[in-house]
Amino acid sequence: MTAPRDKLGRPVVVVTGMGIMTSLGAGKADNWSKLVAGESGIRTITRFPIDGLKTTMAGTVDFVSVDPFSSTALSERMAEIVTEEALEQAGIGAKGDFPGPLFLAVAPVEVEWPQRCELGRAVGKQDINYDDLLRISGGGKYSAYHHRFMFGSVATHLAEAFGTKGSPISLSTACASGATSIQLGVEAIRRGETDAALCVATDATVNPEALVRFSLLSALSTQNNPPQAASRPFSKNRDGFVMAEGAGALVLESYEAATARGAKILGVIAGCGELTDSFHRTRSSPDGKPIIGCMKKTLADAGMEPGQIDHINAHGTATPENDKMEFNTTSAVFGELAQKIPVTSNKSMVGHTISAAGAVEAIFSLLTLEHQRIPPTINYDNPDPTILFDVVGNKARDARVAAVMSNSFGFGGQNASLILTREPA
Amino acid sequence: MTENSATKPGQTEVWITGIGLATSLGEGLDANWAALEERRINVDEKGFAPYVVHPLMPVSFDSQIPKKGDQRQMEAWQRIGTYAAGLALDSAGIKGNKDILAKIDMVVAAGGGERDLNVDSGVLTAEARGANAPGFLNERLMSDLRPTLFLAQLSNLLAGNIAIVHGLGGTSRTFMGEEVAGADAARIALARIASGESDIALVGGSHNGERKDLLVLYEFGDFNLRDKFAPVWARKDHAGFALGSAGAFLVLESRAHAEARGAKPFAKLTSVVADLARRKQPGDMAATLELLWSKLPKREGKGAIISGATGAEPATSEERSFLKAHADFPVRATGTMFGHTMETQFPLGIALAALSISRGALFPPNDSTGTEIEMQGAPTQIVVVGAGHWRGEGMALVEAVS
Numbered sequence: 001m002t003a004p005r006d007k008l009g010r011p012v013v014v015v016t017g018m019g020i021m022t023s024l025g026a027g028k029a030d031n032w033s034k035l036v037a038g039e040s041g042i043r044t045i046t047r048f049p050i051d052g053l054k055t056t057m058a059g060t061v062d063f064v065s066v067d068p069f070s071s072t073a074l075s076e077r078m079a080e081i082v083t084e085e086a087l088e089q090a091g092i093g094a095k096g097d098f099p100g101p102l103f104l105a106v107a108p109v110e111v112e113w114p115q116r117c118e119l120g121r122a123v124g125k126q127d128i129n130y131d132d133l134l135r136i137s138g139g140g141k142y143s144a145y146h147h148r149f150m151f152g153s154v155a156t157h158l159a160e161a162f163g164t165k166g167s168p169i170s171l172s173t174a175c176a177s178g179a180t181s182i183q184l185g186v187e188a189i190r191r192g193e194t195d196a197a198l199c200v201a202t203d204a205t206v207n208p209e210a211l212v213r214f215s216l217l218s219a220l221s222t223q224n225n226p227p228q229a230a231s232r233p234f235s236k237n238r239d240g241f242v243m244a245e246g247a248g249a250l251v252l253e254s255y256e257a258a259t260a261r262g263a264k265i266l267g268v269i270a271g272c273g274e275l276t277d278s279f280h281r282t283r284s285s286p287d288g289k290p291i292i293g294c295m296k297k298t299l300a301d302a303g304m305e306p307g308q309i310d311h312i313n314a315h316g317t318a319t320p321e322n323d324k325m326e327f328n329t330t331s332a333v334f335g336e337l338a339q340k341i342p343v344t345s346n347k348s349m350v351g352h353t354i355s356a357a358g359a360v361e362a363i364f365s366l367l368t369l370e371h372q373r374i375p376p377t378i379n380y381d382n383p384d385p386t387i388l389f390d391v392v393g394n395k396a397r398d399a400r401v402a403a404v405m406s407n408s409f410g411f412g413g414q415n416a417s418l419i420l421t422r423e424p425a
Numbered sequence: 426m427t428e429n430s431a432t433k434p435g436q437t438e439v440w441i442t443g444i445g446l447a448t449s450l451g452e453g454l455d456a457n458w459a460a461l462e463e464r465r466i467n468v469d470e471k472g473f474a475p476y477v478v479h480p481l482m483p484v485s486f487d488s489q490i491p492k493k494g495d496q497r498q499m500e501a502w503q504r505i506g507t508y509a510a511g512l513a514l515d516s517a518g519i520k521g522n523k524d525i526l527a528k529i530d531m532v533v534a535a536g537g538g539e540r541d542l543n544v545d546s547g548v549l550t551a552e553a554r555g556a557n558a559p560g561f562l563n564e565r566l567m568s569d570l571r572p573t574l575f576l577a578q579l580s581n582l583l584a585g586n587i588a589i590v591h592g593l594g595g596t597s598r599t600f601m602g603e604e605v606a607g608a609d610a611a612r613i614a615l616a617r618i619a620s621g622e623s624d625i626a627l628v629g630g631s632h633n634g635e636r637k638d639l640l641v642l643y644e645f646g647d648f649n650l651r652d653k654f655a656p657v658w659a660r661k662d663h664a665g666f667a668l669g670s671a672g673a674f675l676v677l678e679s680r681a682h683a684e685a686r687g688a689k690p691f692a693k694l695t696s697v698v699a700d701l702a703r704r705k706q707p708g709d710m711a712a713t714l715e716l717l718w719s720k721l722p723k724r725e726g727k728g729a730i731i732s733g734a735t736g737a738e739p740a741t742s743e744e745r746s747f748l749k750a751h752a753d754f755p756v757r758a759t760g761t762m763f764g765h766t767m768e769t770q771f772p773l774g775i776a777l778a779a780l781s782i783s784r785g786a787l788f789p790p791n792d793s794t795g796t797e798i799e800m801q802g803a804p805t806q807i808v809v810v811g812a813g814h815w816r817g818e819g820m821a822l823v824e825a826v827s
Contacts, residue, residue: 049559049560049562050560050563051558051559051560051563052561052564052567053560053563053567054567106601108537108538108578108579108601110537110538110540110578111641117549117552119549119641120552120553121552121553123549123553125553126550126553127553128546128549128553129542130542130546130637130640130641131637133549133637133641134476134637134640134641137641137644137645138645138647138649140647142645143645143646143647145642145645146642146643146645146648146815149645150602150603150816151536151537151580151601151602151603152601152602152603152605152817155602156602156701156816156817160703166699166700166701167605167608167612167701167818167819168602168701169600169602169606169609169613170602170606171599171600172535172579172580172581172599172601173598173599174579184598184613187616187617187622191620193616208562208563208566209566209570212566212567213570213574214575215567216567216570216572216575217572217575217576274596275594275596276531276584276593276594276595276596276597277594278589278592278593279589280589281498281582281585281586281589282576290594410581411576411581411582411585412579412584412585412597413585413588413589413597414581414585
């Protein structure tokens, strides 16, 4: 038998392991059962005081604890847990010896307020500036904070814990980061550099400053009560996204390597595409051309026609602009099919897991392929009449799904799409 | 196994056809080259005393970022990078070339997180004076943070700003992770062009070393050079790095694509390799550098090494022991002349390697320890070494185009 190649002669890339964590819970089984039941993971924030905030809810992961707490430490722990789940399912390599590189989507890292306040208290005077902080930062007392707040720290930890090979890549393409991590893995396998890649995405940035930053950009929903109803993709009364935490890990392998070792194939990454929008820092080009180009590039990469896509796992943030733009651009690519293909937004339930979203939603798309059941878009009581998607509203839907497109769009003009299928084309 | 993106037989040759530099020594290739030839170093021992930094030589941002509104949306690290990226596009002769810019792939190595020091100091001072209401921090941040500051802090917004200001419409990926992110950016861009996934790419990074928030971060690990400047190799008993401000961008291009548009190469980028040494035992890092060295294609020409050694320990001593095994190669440490520019140091090293090859000479040594020796004649092969102050090792081979 010849090595299975795709239509462009490249190695077919398959998924053999997945791990996931969201505000709904840990693991595929728990997440999937809650997702198809239409449960929301969005709740009022209890991790820190919410006084003075316009948005007081989020999809936090409160069932994992790290000490001392920092968003970076939590994102690292979450990444570790989902990677363990993915590796156990894949059964690849040996413990602490993964036979390929790591591509990690992770939020940008910086010193956080608890640590900054700790320094401030150590200064021991009433007027504090950065010179005071500098005077007390050295001498080894805070050396752990150097390691913690290196941009590469999470990837370094994962690479050492799981024995991935080579230089681990930490990447950020904003809200498209998770999709980019998968794309980098796919490309490395297609180029023949490796037979396997570990693609991980994690985000645990529900902290006061991150919330305030998005709030000041008017990006967040302020429909705080009840929190479960805040995220309203494709609804007329949507008013922004809901920040959330989550992590996803995928073991990618060439079809040839996976079948040679008798691994169970969970799905195929049939196509990836990305295209930059140079219009504005936070807004899409009004003509939607970059997003349209991104979807078309992804279809071309998969060697597929729009008619072969059975379901769209939308970016669907529930910001007024995104959802409208997503419908318009999808219509430009899919024509009338845009109103017939079932569309859903997982963010209605798990919120927007930012850097992790692309991977989290790719995993939900693969679970949709496995179960032949599309999870609902909840809070869909008041459809936006200008968005004519066939939204899988409020109740899960059984459907024959052989190919899913998953879209991710982010600040900085980042657009990325994936096409996932059950079997090699 | 190390990640290896060496050009393989049958794969396309990748040329460096554009270089953009804005550094503490000046802007543009001629100014930087002249400073290197004259062994000029721009170091500030007073402004951030006791810490030593290499400040950016002032540039007129208007010439590459014409809209003031764009400049206001960025913090210094992004302005430096957007500026240097524009210089690289100019250097490659593709500035404003819509057909090429619409497809160019971008891989940027970035940090980010530039703080508003006044906001931070204000919060800490208020807390020290007894502010402790539950929503105190929230209220201060809601009222004091500029809404656009977030965008000036986000790592991927360096690439975003480059795309907006210079009209780039291909792909855009941002790698983080300190020094080795610069090596990985070059490695992935090279691999994509060599394999035919991409024709042309803009690769690089930028860094603002004149930041007290960054000094605090590195002071946690006692990494900052204090009091007095010394060449990188002469810091053994006075270890540390002096942060530097710089933007360094490269245009990488397949030979066929460059020839079709009549572009001339500075040099070719033959190979980039990177790894993560565990650095648990003395010798671990030197062994990884030796391994990377062995992964590079065989060197048969007149060679040299451009090192991104930081001056921090124990990494610099490990690198010195690796270099001792290759003492016949003249070495230059960019950290001495430019300071430590973190994510930017590796692209800067590639840029200087390509420049040296194209100008037919390695720039002179600048060292009091004898580690750097004179080189006679024109270099045809230069190995760029980038070992992180804490983690991550990268290496590249830059060669003359035959």
